[in-house]
Amino acid sequence: MNAGVQPPPAEPPARGLRVSMAWIHAWLGLLAGWILFAMFLTGTASYFRPEITQWMQPELRPAAVPPAQAAQAAIAHLKATSPDDLQWFVYLPDERTAVTRVFARAKPNPDKSAPPPKRRAELKLAPATGRPLEARDTKGGEHFYRFHFQLQIPHPWGRWLAGVCAIFMLAAIISGVVTHKRILVDFFTLRWGKGQRSWLDAHNASAVLALPFHAMITYTGLITLVAMYMPWPVKANFAKPDAYQAAAFGAPAEGKASGQAAPLVPVGPMIAAATRAWGGDPARTVVIRNPSDAAATVTLLRGTSGRLSAAPQQITFSGATGRELSRAPGAGPAISTMGVMLGLHVGHFAGPVLRWTYFLMGVTGAAMVGTGLVLWRVKRTKPGAQPFFGLRLVERLNIGAIACLPTGMAAYLLANRLIPADAPGRADLEVASMFWVWFGLAALSLLRPARRAWIETLAIAAAAFAAIPVVNAVTTDRGLLPSLLARDWLFVGFDAAMLAVAALCGLAAWRAAARPAAASPRRAARPAEPVQVREDAHVH
Amino acid sequence: MSIEAGLVAFAALASLAFAMRRHRADAKVRLPLAPCARIAGWSLLLLSAILAIAALGPGFGVVAWIGQLGVAAVVLVLVMSWRPQVTPALAIGALVLAAPLLVL
Numbered sequence: 001m002n003a004g005v006q007p008p009p010a011e012p013p014a015r016g017l018r019v020s021m022a023w024i025h026a027w028l029g030l031l032a033g034w035i036l037f038a039m040f041l042t043g044t045a046s047y048f049r050p051e052i053t054q055w056m057q058p059e060l061r062p063a064a065v066p067p068a069q070a071a072q073a074a075i076a077h078l079k080a081t082s083p084d085d086l087q088w089f090v091y092l093p094d095e096r097t098a099v100t101r102v103f104a105r106a107k108p109n110p111d112k113s114a115p116p117p118k119r120r121a122e123l124k125l126a127p128a129t130g131r132p133l134e135a136r137d138t139k140g141g142e143h144f145y146r147f148h149f150q151l152q153i154p155h156p157w158g159r160w161l162a163g164v165c166a167i168f169m170l171a172a173i174i175s176g177v178v179t180h181k182r183i184l185v186d187f188f189t190l191r192w193g194k195g196q197r198s199w200l201d202a203h204n205a206s207a208v209l210a211l212p213f214h215a216m217i218t219y220t221g222l223i224t225l226v227a228m229y230m231p232w233p234v235k236a237n238f239a240k241p242d243a244y245q246a247a248a249f250g251a252p253a254e255g256k257a258s259g260q261a262a263p264l265v266p267v268g269p270m271i272a273a274a275t276r277a278w279g280g281d282p283a284r285t286v287v288i289r290n291p292s293d294a295a296a297t298v299t300l301l302r303g304t305s306g307r308l309s310a311a312p313q314q315i316t317f318s319g320a321t322g323r324e325l326s327r328a329p330g331a332g333p334a335i336s337t338m339g340v341m342l343g344l345h346v347g348h349f350a351g352p353v354l355r356w357t358y359f360l361m362g363v364t365g366a367a368m369v370g371t372g373l374v375l376w377r378v379k380r381t382k383p384g385a386q387p388f389f390g391l392r393l394v395e396r397l398n399i400g401a402i403a404c405l406p407t408g409m410a411a412y413l414l415a416n417r418l419i420p421a422d423a424p425g426r427a428d429l430e431v432a433s434m435f436w437v438w439f440g441l442a443a444l445s446l447l448r449p450a451r452r453a454w455i456e457t458l459a460i461a462a463a464a465f466a467a468i469p470v471v472n473a474v475t476t477d478r479g480l481l482p483s484l485l486a487r488d489w490l491f492v493g494f495d496a497a498m499l500a501v502a503a504l505c506g507l508a509a510w511r512a513a514a515r516p517a518a519a520s521p522r523r524a525a526r527p528a529e530p531v532q533v534r535e536d537a538h539v540h
Numbered sequence: 541m542s543i544e545a546g547l548v549a550f551a552a553l554a555s556l557a558f559a560m561r562r563h564r565a566d567a568k569v570r571l572p573l574a575p576c577a578r579i580a581g582w583s584l585l586l587l588s589a590i591l592a593i594a595a596l597g598p599g600f601g602v603v604a605w606i607g608q609l610g611v612a613a614v615v616l617v618l619v620m621s622w623r624p625q626v627t628p629a630l631a632i633g634a635l636v637l638a639a640p641l642l643v644l
Contacts, residue, residue: 190617
């Protein structure tokens with residue numbers, strides 16, 4: 001083995017490209033890495049957004065009914081409570097959402113100088129009866145979903161920051177592929193307990209094996225908000241955003257009231273007609289405009305489960321006669337492309353198997369970002385030398401992002417069970433507890449040496465997730481055993497998933513503790529390890 | 541379709557891995573010759589794609605296939621790094637498990 005001999009110099013352009021790509025990969029990855037890790041983790045959780053919401057309102061157990069019946073019951077409730085509103089929105093339950101949600105928009109005040117009517121709160125209704133349901137106030141899975149692309153930063157800055165991070169991620173994917181010389185040779189390689197080598201293996205494996213997913217999810221995520229990041233084409237062609245919406249997605253029923261009262265015909269036949277038109281897919285949303293008027297319109301929107309494209313589809317009926325008035329034209333190539341991109345990203349079309357596939361790929365993505373962040377630090381740590389400020393900063397931010405965020409997410413779920421159900425402002429308290437625990441734990445971990453901080457914060461994360469099924473069993477009547485007996489697979493699955501996450505965090509803590517305190521002497525003892533020489537291009 | 545494409549993909553990737561000299565020694569059992577393993581691997585990979593597309597159509601099929609392929613690869617690499625000697629048995633087990641799912 002020619003350990004002492006330098007490898008022959010490669011051709012200058014190729015080497016220059018690879019070195020500069022390695023530089024781009026390392027620095028873009030580092031700068032965006034902490035936020036990307038949080039985006040990956042919360043985004044992955046968001047594949048179970050409706051399930052998390054259901055879990056976070058354990059007092060709700062409505063019986064499932066056909067969509068037409070749920071729609072009729074909800075409309076009966078709206079007729080009784082707000083017959084003179086401008087618009088009613090009815091979000092029907094489906095196999096993943098157990099309740100009907102309604103939202104009524106009041107008519108604008110005829111006196112222009114008067115303040116606009118107050119926005120009403122959304123209501124949850126029992127699908128079978130249309131009666132309002134009382135449940136603890138919570139943001140549910142919506143919080144993880146919103147955080148995933150808004151980062152809890154005021155609009156529009158959160159979305160902009162998420163977009164910048166997505167661009168960095170895309171650049172890191174491309175530069176990473178260029179930098180990685182041994183994709184095929186190392187395809188199945190993962191060696192444990194070898195310090196930097198192991199981190200590189202883990203980073204490569206989690207990146208390469210799920211590369212199609214990572215590239216897809218990053219690109220489609222960026223494209224989802226492209227109209228916000230690059231508004232100019234729309235601005236140049238449409239006077240108002242509404243005009244663009246109408247041209248792109250079919251004109252919404254903006255009809256004026258006729259002033260003649262007329263009763264609303266039952267929506268059941270309309271829902272049946274729309275279901276036939278959509279090849280058996282039921283309507284998910286019913287929008288009724290001018291409900292008690294002769295010019296009332298009923299617009300049905302198709303759900304996105306069961307089709308790849310998330311582009312909206314709608315049919316509008318007359319509310320007084322039940323006749324079909326219009327249906328949105330078939331989506332053109334641009335809208336179809338956008339719909340499929342969005343659909344691929346959010347995965348609403350996915351059944352349980354594909355949803356879990358997406359989830360596991362998302363976890364792999366988080367692992368890729370996490371191992372990349374750790375690798376950045378491990379690679380630059382000189383054996384025996386005191387780490388300089390930048391390295392210590394990166395190490396602490398790594399602990400704060402990778403090891404402390406999971407505890408914050410667990411705290412959000414625990415807070416849902418521990419904050420009294422009738423406490424004022426409890427939905428915001430739940431959100432606040434995630435951030436207090438996340439950043440508080442990160443701050444506290446500063447008091448400990450870095451290695452101990454890793455072990456302890458990961459162990460705390462494991463304990464926090466393991467506590468969720470326990471707290472759930474103590475504070476609700478839907479613990480693991482009753483749920484098993486009732487064959488309530490959502491609650492059983494949730495508990496099982498929390499225990500699995502706890503086991504994973506525990507395993508990480510255990511591995512962190514088992515790691516040799518100083519991996520460097522071992523490496524120093526074998527300076528001629530050929531792998532290290534070959535990976536030199538990576539160290540920049 | 542449930543997970544048969546992923547199970548076949550697992551066996552396919554295991555075959556491809558054991559066609560590589562680096563991983564052959566880890567198996568600790570007699571394996572088919574490397575070229576045979578390679579041909580078997582690519583054939584099974586093709587089969588898993590066909591299964592997914594036949595069951596779900598081109599759109600969903602490709603998405604499901606790529607997803608299950610990724611999960612299978614991650615599981616395979618984790619198993620091979622932890623207990624390489626059980627991987628051949630697991631690959632055969634995955635194929636056996638996939639067979640009844642195909643009939644259903």
